[in-house]
Amino acid sequence: MKKVLQQGFSFVELMIAILLGVILLLGVMQVLISSSTLGTTSNNLSVNQDTARTVLGLLGGEAQRAGYRGCGPGGKLDNQTDNSWSVTAPIMPIFSGGSFIGIRFAYGMDEGVVGTTKVKLNDGSKDITDCLGKKLYYRSYVYVNCTNDKSKQGLCIRGYSKPDESTANGDLVANEFIEGVTLEDVVFNVKKEDDKFRGVTLSASEVSDYQSGDFSTDTTNGSVDISYSNLITFHIVVKTNEPRASEASKDSKNVIKRDYFASYPLKNVGSK
Template sequence: MNKHPSPRRIPFRAPQGFTLVELMIAMVLGLLVVGATIGVFLSNQQTYRINEGLSQIQESARTSFEILGREIRQAAGNACGDSTRVANVLNNAGTDEWATWAGIRAYEGGEATGMAPFGTAPGDRVQGTHAVHIQGTDGLGVGLAERQSAAQSANLFLNLPTDEFEAGDILMVCDPNQATIFQVTNYQSQNTTVVANSGAGNPGNCSTGQGYPTVCQNPGTPYIYDTNATVAYFKSVTWYIGHNGRDAEGGFSLYRARVNQGNVVREEVVAGVSDMTIRAHRSGMSGWDAPSALNATAWEQVDALELTLSFLSASDRITTNLNQDDGRLSRDLTHVIALRNRLP
């Protein structure tokens, strides 16, 4: 009798897991993958912050030079052209910087300005930074409708109704021969008349006579503005670098101090501007001068300014040098801006 072979038995093995060595290898590989992922993430984050900082600097530079350049190009002029003969009947002319006609002037880092004094509070000027003071008219203005009489020398009759002017406004009236800076004491809307009497006001007028040169007593120097004259707002502004009170974002901004009815108002214009350096060019000269090298007569010959602005990113810890500006990105940019009213 044949015997059937018994089936081969497969030995039983208990289920087994990974060995310690295998687990350690897997953990090391996992850590390498996680580390590489974190490195890529941090690198992308840093690249994003750098690009964001560069974008902010570019935007700040574009805005700063556009606004500041526009005002410098219009400096020392009025709606009638270049202002070489300017009468000034304001009571504080010669005392307050904003009320004293200069056209344009720059100040070095150690020179004080009346409209933007040095300090550390928000809006105060940063010690060691340059500033520029600009004067002229703001806008096209309004023309006169009829000639004044000698008895109406303090009245300016406008050629169209307007709600632009009111009592307390500082205006400049001009014609091809001269210009006059004065304060409105009354605006008569019913007959569109700007009145510039002497007496009350802030600072008020010292004379009703609007002729050049100024004599601060009534009747002063008489002058009659005709229908070829124009009345516009008088602009007297100082651009400077100021503290903005936001140290976490760099702490500095480009500021503009302006006059509103005899009061100085300071406004933050562009954040992230940390320094300003100015040099001046005079007509007929080949070089550039520091502001302190020019006197009042020399400033009347200035026809261009060279502005160098320094910009900081709001985000810190971007660069490898954390000891400089807390690691913020910084760029220095220079523009040359010509005074349109003094070009040949």
């Protein structure tokens, strides 16, 4: 009798093979999805850290330049238009509706820098120069949380080459926006009457703990001048890949939110 050799697969074997293939495929897809999510999260974290490093570097550089006036003593700046402290304060917090929203730094800038030929620094009798004899011009930079424009949630940076009575008016030389960054707190190491320093906090999200005795208050503009301070600490919050209503494709699980802190010495302010 001849033996009949089976050719192909039976229906049951075929179904088992398909089932095993589907299970294997699902496993591969799960690995690919997890890998993609991990890659997106890792990329957002890297962007988050790079943004924080950039912003803190900008704030630290401005803080260390604040009050610079060449070879003369640091502290209050002079200029040809108005010598009131509201214009010449090296560092001045900015408030809106009684809430802290940002900070301004003012200092002398070398005449060779583009956009500085507006207002010379002057001590009342002569123009102020640096150690090489170059004339210095007024420059200020304002860093404020963009709270008025809901479509722009982030940090607004504006540079001015001319002082004005208000905290942020004048000739605009820079206008930048960094999305997803909030200036949460600024802490000053303030020298008190007993020659001891203590931290004084200006907070955008909580009640600030400064008192009238800590600062010279300008009642006209509702702002304050930092005096007798030798150290400044910034606390910023950075959000990366923040979902928007108009961009539903963004996955809220991939949003990275981190707090960052950095301290810098005030080279030209604490010399008062």
